[in-house]
Every structure is written in structure tokens, then in C-alpha cells.
Amino acid sequence: MSTEPGPAENTEEPADAVAAGPGEPGADTAVPGAVEPAGEAAQEDAAGASGPVSEAEAELAAQRIERERIERRKAERKGPVEAGGKLSGTAADLLAAVRAVESGERPSAAVLAAPVPESAAGRGSAPGPHRSAAEAAPVRRPRPAPEPTSGVPAGPAPETVLTVRRVLADGGAPEALAPQVAALLGEGAEQALRADPWQLLRVAQVRPEQADGFARALLGAECRADDERRGRALTVRLLEQAATAGHTALELERLTAELGRRGVPDPDAAVQIALAESEALAFEDALEDPGTPAPRADGPAPDAEAAAEEDAERRPVRILVGLERYALAEESLADGLARLVGSVPKQGGSAPEWEEAASAARGGAAELIRAVAGHGLVLHTGGEAALAEPAALLSAAGRLGLRAWTASPGALGRARFAALVERAGGTAVEPVAPVVTVDGLLTGAEGPGRDADGALDLDLLVVSDAPQLDVEAAALLTESLPDGARLVLAGDPAVLWSAGAGRVFADLLAARVCPQIASRVPDPGPLGELVSGIGIGELNQVEAPGKEVVVVPVRDAGEAVHRAVQLVVDSVPRAIGVPAEDTQVITPGHGGAVGTRALNAALKERLNPGPGRFGGFDPGDRVVHSPVPGRVVPGRVERADADGLHLSCADGSVVVPKERVELCVRHGWALTAHQAVGGRWPAVVVVLPGDAAQVLSRPWVYTAFGRAERHLSVVHGVEEALPRAVAEIPARPRTTRLPVLLAPQPAESD
Template identity: 55%
Template structure:
């Protein structure tokens, strides 16, 4: 099913730009409006800017109409191509392919509308547009690079007469970058052997992000200076004691490790004592280990903070910390950390003012967001990246955490703390490719079969609205339906429609939504914020989000809002619910992977119901399909850095 993975609701775009825009939006909300002294001075430039934009929209709309495209695309065109969008489209009609949702056949039709018979399939402008478009589509599937043969095949399917010439041209003009590298996983048998090579193409922004990310990781490791013990039989003096407080030595770290609550936490503390970059892996129960490290680092007098993917992750991590108040305040979400609305603040050079930074949910960082994070980490900072390697990778391109682990570029501490209970036992088995039957005396795990998608929807909604609340005492608000994709017989659209009809029927008078509707808001790709609709008016929909904050979604932002009784698993990462109903429809069977099943089942805290209509596809996916492969360059770049270091 085409909607399975990666569950993206937003148009393609630069992830770093999206995060920066989100950060700026958060920052601006917290500012006071300009006083009377500045209002007049700013009014004239603002009016002029509005006039220029209105003119650009008018001119662009005329060009779009002339080519047979809807004039409503003008705003998107001006956003993507700038205020000169009209002239750009006249000179190169295939530039319309850079707009969200436009496909090659639509761009070809638009070009014929403007150019007539001159718009041939071999037009150089068409080739220049098709290659980046193909790479953008692959980026949506998680690839940060694509083998050149696959791109050539894609161009041939789009009836481009000379794919090889087109590829050469886009590389020469810099819109796409080409790299030759050793095939991953190859081991030469002798020094004389020439290793097999491959050529990959990457969008410039993704190529630069992976290069920047690798450089940042190497910089953090190369600038690290561990603390040292002060010499002297009589013990350190006052000045030395102050230095030790700022940079604790081995004895202080060892004492902190000895006081750790578990062997795995102690191992993590010892690894961080000796290394600038540490990877930590484990399931949900292992989050107690980064919490112990954070507490220990603060106890050593270090500026230590932790960042999680969601507000729920932040709160659950803070709950694991000692009830000291100050330590709990040193946990924030990653968007808040990068935006500067929470966290340690920035040093004069713009870096995070930290000695230790723990980033949980690290598998969810795509290469652009990870590069942005590394740019903010100061020289000499200890960086700990923690996450569950069995879970789904980022919604954006790359597989940052998996590549870091595969490259063995830093020490890795694998947690030995098991996830408890029948759900933990089930998920642990799935992680090693085994779908086991587990004992569930309190109905922690229930499996129900369905003959098709329609019956799966009926059973899932019945569990949500009646069976789980009545039999287990888990309120409807604490139960979520999870499914592979948005479309299909039992995707989020079908499930949400059925749930709304049962729980909050209404005419959808506010753009398809009614007060009381459960929703999810996605301000940027891969970021999902659950909430409910309070009301709506001309300014937009007024929401209350899960963290208690309130937000107005304007009509222009409506595409970022969906009903939220049912989510894709990609929308659910970074969160857990007391009750989860995982729906496995028959038409999604081919897209199931072990990674998807592991992540979906692991979202449940107290109860997991599985509505199963996928037949043998479920055990086959767990046993035979670990994850959907992604083509990336980070591992190869880190290997090059390692060779240069030696």
C-alpha cells in the first residue's frame, strides 16, 4: 500500500528550514508587540512589502492560468520561487515541479500550455527539473542519496530521451552532487583488491547536511579534554578544587558510577567520563539510565541538559529524576532546545552553553536536523545520543543513529534493563525477529482477527469506544488507534471517520472539524502534537494541545491538521498511551516490517489490542523484513574520517 511509511503529511521541503521556521515562530510568540514609537516607522516598509507581494501573486496567477494551472497555486509558487516567480515560470515552465504536490505529467501539461509544440520531452529544462524531482521523491522515502542507475531508470520511465546527458548536466550545474564510494558492507580479501564502488547522487542540501553532520561529530570528539586528578599528597587546594568542580576527574566520575542505580547506568556514566561522544541503546525501561547520568552530571557540577522528541517524553524523563526541582528543570524538548525557548541558553559564539547534552529518541533525527543540532554543540561538550535502534527511523531523509552505530565511530553502551510485563516480553521478541505468544493474565495483550479492512475498522472502533474503557477502565482519551497509512480500507482516514461518527458526530462546520474533535497538529515534517478542538471562528481553529498550551491554527495552516483518534505509527513515535489498538489491514500487508510492528506494539503502556487482518504477512514481516532499506552516505563519510585520522 503506497501510504505505508513514512506517514508524511507535509509537502517536501528542507527540514532544517522547517525547524528554523518553527523556532522563529515560537520565539516571536514570546515577544511583546512593538510600541507606539516603532509602529509608524515599520508601517511604510510593511505596506510596501505587501504591495510587492500582491503584485507578484497577481502576475504569477496570470502565468499559471495561461499554462492551464490553477491560479490558486500562485501563493505556493511565490513562496518556492520568490517574487520573480512569474518570470521564472515563463522562462522555465518545468520549474513548477518545485511546487508541493506537482507531478511530471502536470508540469508537462503546463509547459505545453505556455510553449505549445516547443515543449518536447527532450527539452533541457525538463531534464533539469526531473532529476531533482526524482531525488525529492526518494528523500520522502527516507533516502539521502540514490544510486545513479536508479535515477537513470526513473528518467527513462518519464520518457526522457537521453538520461545520461541529463544526469551529467545537473551535476555540472551543481543542483545535484555526485559521489563515488565503496559499496557498504564490502570487505576486501587482500590489499591489492580494488573494492567494488558505486556512484550515488544527492540533492545539494542533503549532501551538505551529511558532510556537516560528520564534521560536527568529528569536531566534538577531537576537541574533548577529559578531566584530570590534581596531583599533591595533601589534596587539591582551593583553586584546584574549583577546577575539579568544572572538570571532574576520573575519581569523581567513578564515584558517581558506583552510586548509579543499575549496572547499565554505571556503564553509561563510565563511558561518558572517558568520551565526548557516546551512543546508548535500549528499550523504554532503559530511559532510567540517561536519567541517572543527567543526575550524576549535575551532581558533579556540570551544566547538563537532556532533550526529548516530545513533551510526553520530556515529562516521563523528568519523572525519573530525583525530586530536587533543579534537575527536573534541565529536561526539555528538542524543538524548544534549538529554538532557545527552553534549555541552557547560548554562549557568545552561538553554541549551547553546556558541558553535557543528552539527546533521547535519537533514531528520530533526520540528517538535516541532526546537522543543525551538531552545529549548536560547542567544542568539548560531551554528547550522548540515546535511543531504541529497533524503532522506526526518522520521517525525514537519512538514518543518522543507525549509521552512527554501524560506523562504530564512538563507544556504545547497550542497556541490559529489560522492558517488563507481557507487552515488554512481546516487543523484545519482535526485536530479535520472533513473534511469540505471551502470557497475559490481566489481558495486557489481546489479538483479534478480522476478515478484511471494513471489519477491522468496526472492531477497532468498538475496542476504542467500548471494550477497553469498560473492561479495563482505560478512558477513551487514553487509547489510540495505530495503523500503517492514511489511505486504504483501514487507514487513518477510515478509522477517524468511524471514530468521529461514534464519539463526536457533527457537520464539520470548521473546515471539517467540530468542537471536541480529537486532532493532531504537524507544524513540521515528523513532528506531531496531539490535542482537541475547542472552537473555531474566522481566525482559525482554536486547539488545546496535550501539554496544556493553546494554539490557533489559521485557515492557511489547515493542511497541517488531521483528526487524531487514529494515527500512523510515524505520527506516534516518541509517545506512548495506556491503551493501544494496532490495526493491521489486509491491504497493508506488503508494507509491514519488523521495525513497524516493533514500534507500533511498543507504544502501549498497559494494554495492547491487535486487530489482525494481514494473515501470514505479520509473522513473515517480523521474521524476514527487518526494515525498509535507506541509501545514505553518513556511514561512508565517517569511515573516510576514520581513515584520515589513522
């Protein structure tokens, strides 16, 4: 079978050795006059990345004042290696550098040069929270609630953009980058760029060689490959790419190797300088205990103190380096989860009343209600049909007098769960709808608001689509819950992980620090059978008497686009009875001959033709709005005027300024699987062109196929790559610290 491969950008996941994970499902990375990254960061997607942070991110930034408390509590923990005292060699060198940074000095010792042990698969200790119950339930300090946001960040000041344009022109860089650079670097952007031209690497689509050329134009003979500013900027860039790929930190050995491949003469020094400048943080995590030494054959066993010292020296560690925002978020999340696990939840009803509520429910819903009755943190897993169980919990909690709410990471998931709750008869939380988005809940734009202490004014929070919860959002949620509140994280562990950094749900499932309720309710019909098989690595042929599943083979990219459009516009409405506006197209990436751009252009021509008078958009166009990376809100174009592009979205009316349209608005007839996760449509057309084989995985196929409610058409051009991906390619691993932070800490021997 012949195929027509598209450009390398036709992937949703970066191919970079560090940033090997899901790309950002936001707007296009293309910037006029700039070259999109290839190879090093093949598919960084900069939707909203150049604008100011959201209020949720601003709230996380405000938590940095708690760093002293976090560090103090870390120092109080007991462990086999105390303050690096049992370390030697390169590990001790790095810890000495970290101490120097914390004391305000500039470290002089070289960072690790020897290999760092690989992370162990798990820990041998018994499951449990990493703090005692008494320590895990501190008195909550008052904190102000964040202000609601309009959903569209304000742009940089025009005068700032103008000065940045001048310095970009002086350095030979595209002036079109000025708004992004000004937003990233702030009011003093011009001075910052002239003092450190490699700051241009903060713009995701600028490649290192382009930043080097910019630096040469500004610095002249002073521009050198060993310039510490270059090494520091590349270090931060690699860590940012890793976060885009889902990692909250990188192993030091891996980071220095990547710096070496990018032409940094002294990678260890580059990392050391980044630590000294507080651009990054370093951590030493103990790994799995290698086990008890074998008895000595030449004499008696050593005394207990000597044995403890020897065990501490033998325990392997890994040195991780990460950006401060993710490090603090993971520490804060671990603290918040330990507080929930160790606290006594507010009753809201007597034990007999909880049992009565459980007895009135069926199957997994009864198990879930019983688990929530006595625990502050509960995990619930299952497919689409299993969502009925947390919906039943929500209804029962309302009858028991608890202020119960549900939050979804995205607008698509909110709409889906709200419809489910409505079909189930609603809850006692009236007249306000109990289903909100996570961002709306945190900012106060949706939900119950906050109490006098700054905590969310609720007793029970159910988070649906929990695998989409990244570490920053999860940290904000747990920190915002009042003492005695219950948190239920519910979701399908087989879907794609979050667009943001971390793998919170998977890490918690592996840690086993709280009850886990696995639903036994299967998804019904041929579609349910197909998707369930994919979840266990089997791509089965299913009987589909009602044309629930149709496979359409294609030979090349042009035929794939033609057949996809034909299905949406003609075949599915005629044969299945689902109109085009209720059919969603899903494809692996944005670029290439069969990416979202090509498919959306073809679908627009058939469904809403027009000249694209405002940035390629016309009234009536189906779009998705990404106000910040990782958040996708579906909508339609209403009109355009001097204020910007007016959208009617699931979150209400939104006006996107003209300079932001290219960055955060896409046509929405065709989406990537990451953009579609959380949503369900009556009919779905999944397009798999020949060049998609390299990015397919079991979670991708499971997620894309699982978006269909009544009908699934597969435009199939990848031949044997599809069953091979389902059977052999699991989710790409992510490096996170949460498992170590959640693990119990061994007591120090006397």
C-alpha cells in the same frame, strides 16, 4: 479470509522504486482539483512542504557559507584515489564534470553510462573517526543564534498568490496549488513558472505527466520531451523523493535508470545539467578494499609505488548524486562528530567524583556514567525500560555541576521522558525543566539558549529517541555544541527510522567510532515480552492474564473500522479501565478504507460529533499539528475565527491560518506508526486491514505494538502476513554517505 482492499494510497511508505521508504507523517496530500500521485510517488505527504522552511532549516541554509571550508578540508584528506587521478573511463568523466561545475564552467562530457559498483557492506579498516583528534577540534567561530519561531510559518504574499493563480489558470493547472507554488518559488513565482513550467514539479503532489501538460499549454510547440528544463526538474524531483524515503543521495546508475523510465531521452545529460545548475552535487566514495592481490607466479612482485598505483586503480568506487542541503548536512555532521570524538570533554567533577556517581547507580546506568566521564560522544541502546539509565545519567551530571539537558526529536518523546525524569526525582537543573524538543533547543524557544560564541549553553546533551534524528537536525545539533561538551544519543535501534533523510543512529552504531552502552534491562510484563520477541524476529504468543494483549480477528475493512471504534469507545474503558482519551489507534496509512482518515471520521462521530465548521474540525477535536514535515505535535481544537484554527498543543497555544489547515492539521484519534513513534499511551489499538500486508515490516510492527503501556488490542485482518513481516522483512535500506565520512582514511604511502 476475505479482505476489502482500499486504494493504493493506503500506505505510509511510497511504492516508488526510488522513494521506497517511509512517507512523511504529516498532513494529507490531497489538494482540491489535483490528482494525488500514484505509482511514481504513491505516498508523498506534503504537510507543510509548501510553506516556508522552519528556523532550524534556515539555520542549516546559513551553514552553506561554510562550504568552502568543508571542501578545503575534504581536499586535504589522504586517500587511495587522489582527486580522481587514478580513475579512468566513466568515473573520470563524471569527476571532470564535477570539476567543471566547481570552476563555473558548463560540463560537456557525458556522465557515466557504465554500471557503478554496488556499495560494499562495510570497510576493512579499523574503527575510528575520519579525522585526527587535532584536526577534529577546531576553534569554534561565533555564529548568531536563530530567532525563536511561533511554530506557524508565514504564508506567501497575497499578491504573489494572485499572480501565480493567473499563470496556473493559463496552463490549465488547479488554481488551488497557488499558495504552495508561491511559497516554494518565492516572490518571482509567476516569472519562474512561465520561464520554466516544469518548476511545477516542486509541488510534491503534481505528477510528471501533469507538469508536462502544464508545460505544453504554456510553451506550445516549444515543449519537447528532450527539453533540458524537464530533465533537470525530474532529476531534482527524484532526489527529493529519495530524501522523503530517507536517502541522502542516490547512486548515479540508479538515478539515470529512473530518469529513463520517466521518458527522459538522455538521462546522463539531465544529471549533468542539474550539476551544472547547482541543483545537485556529485560525490565519489571509495568502497571496501578488494584485498591484496595474489603473489605473481611469473616473477618478482612489483615495486611498492607500482603496487600502490595498481591498488588505487582497483579500488571500487560509487558515484552518488544528492541535493545540496543533505550533502552539506552530512559533511557538517561528520565534522561535528569527529570533533566530539577527538575532543577532551569538560570534567565538571574529578575522576573520583565521577566514579562515585557511577558506583551509586546500578547496571547499565553505571556503565553509561563511566563512559560519559571520559568521552565526548556515547551511544546508548535499549527498550522503553532502558530510558531510566540516561535519566540517571542526567541526574548524576547535575550533581557533578554540569549543565545537563535532554532533547527529544518530537513533543511526544519530550513528554514521555519528562515524566520519567520527574518519577526519578528530577535533576539539578532548576527551575527550568531539563527536557526539551530538538527544534525548540535549536531555535532557542526552549532550553538554555546560546553563549557569546553562538554555541548551546550546556555541558551535556542527552538526545532521547535518537533513531528519529534526521541528518539535518543532527548536523545542527553537533555544530551547535560547544567545545568540551558531551553528547549522548540514546534510543531503541529496532524502531522505525527518522521521517527525514538519513539513518544517523544506525550509521553511528555501525561505524563504532565511540563507546556503545547496550542496556540489559528488559521491558516488563506480557507487552514487554511480546515486543522484545518482535525485535528479534519472533511473533510469540504470550500469557496475558490481565488482558494486556487481545487479538480481534476481522474479515473486511468495514468490520475493522467497526471493531476499532468499539474497542476505543466501549470495550477498553469497560474491561481495562482506560478511557477513550487515553487510547490511541494506530494504522499503516492515511488513505484507504481503514486509513487514519476513515478511522478518525468514525471516531469523531462517536467521541465528538459535529459539522466540522472549520475545515472539517470542531472545538474539542483531538488533532495532530505538523508545522513542518516530520514534526508531529498532539493537541486539541479550541476554537476557530478569522485568524485561523486555534489549537491547544503540547507546545502551547497555536493558531493555524485557514490556508494552512488542510496541509498541516489532522484529526489525531488515529495515527500512523511514524506519527506515533516517540509516544506511549495506556492503551493502544493497532488496526491491520487486509490491504496493509504489503507495507508491514518488523520495525513497523515493533514500533506500533511498542506504543502500549498497559493494554494492546490488535484488530487483525492480514492473516499470515503479520508473522511473515516480523520474521522476514527488516527495515528498508537507505543510501547515506555518513559511514564513508566517518570511516578512517588510509594514509598515503611515501
